[in-house]
Amino acid sequence: MTSLPDTVKDWLGRPVIVMDHVLTVEQGLWANFCVAIEDANPLYWDYRLAREETETVIAPPMMLPSWAIDHDWRPEREGPAPRTLELHFMVKDALGYKNGLVTEVELELHEPLRAGDSVKAEQILRSVGDERETKLGTGRNWEIDVVYRKPDGTLAGVQSLTFLGYGRVGA
């Protein structure tokens, strides 16, 4: 078994990165996603039809993780935008891999999000696998959970991701 750096061991099992109210959920943003995938579900578009099911239109549930991803640029920000799933990049860099890919995703969905909502997202490193040979070279997998809650603490969902890191830095 390849040993883990102490910093990575220290990240296991606890929220390491917390993103709180990065964006306000708004229909204009989720409409862009619906347009990309041509999703006509009236719950995302039609206030009259949505009233019966969800009271008002809702954001596509699969967009939940994206509400913790900030705009790529803001006028008041100095430096680059926080990276998508920062904890993943911290693990990748600490383990010395050039590249990282998502290979498996599980989304458990709870309360839907509506315009005006926001989320607090806690990123938790669940496990790190042994180094092994992969199709893309020497690498290893790790698992990260992200727990999403509304400002009142209501659970919006949990995203579990499996990553593959590969390609040694300097190799």
Place this chain on the structure above:
Amino acid sequence: MNRTPKPHIGMKLPDLFLPVTRKLVSMGAAASRDWQPQHHDPDWAREAGLPDIIMNNYTQAGLISRFVTDWSGPAGRIGRLRFAMRRPLCPVGNLTIRGAVVDLSAESDTLIWTEIDAEILVGDNIVTTATIRVALPGPGGDSSAWHCSGSRWNP
């Protein structure tokens, strides 16, 4: 709107066909604010050992969700989606999503949990496999799965 299907094990969902274009891959990534270069920069992607830019996981999740709710209508409420991306989904050719009901369980007479196995194919190659758990209204109730909350919602 009342077009909710009555699911049974083995029931096939209508296939979803879509051309996989650079526009779809990059627009899906942009709409989810995912600016990782493998989703929009072909040179960067090839340098990283990939054949081309690849569709991000948010876009794949959105397409799988669309595949299910195109069938279920708005009464269908997805509680859980699990998917494995087995091969890079690059902008070449056409994509097909196909799937079928593999399990049913009634939580009460008002709610039926329907489990669907699905796969995304490009040509004959399976690039992604998925399992979706979607709640549909049961035969005895006229309440919506969307009205379940808190401890009553167990995805």
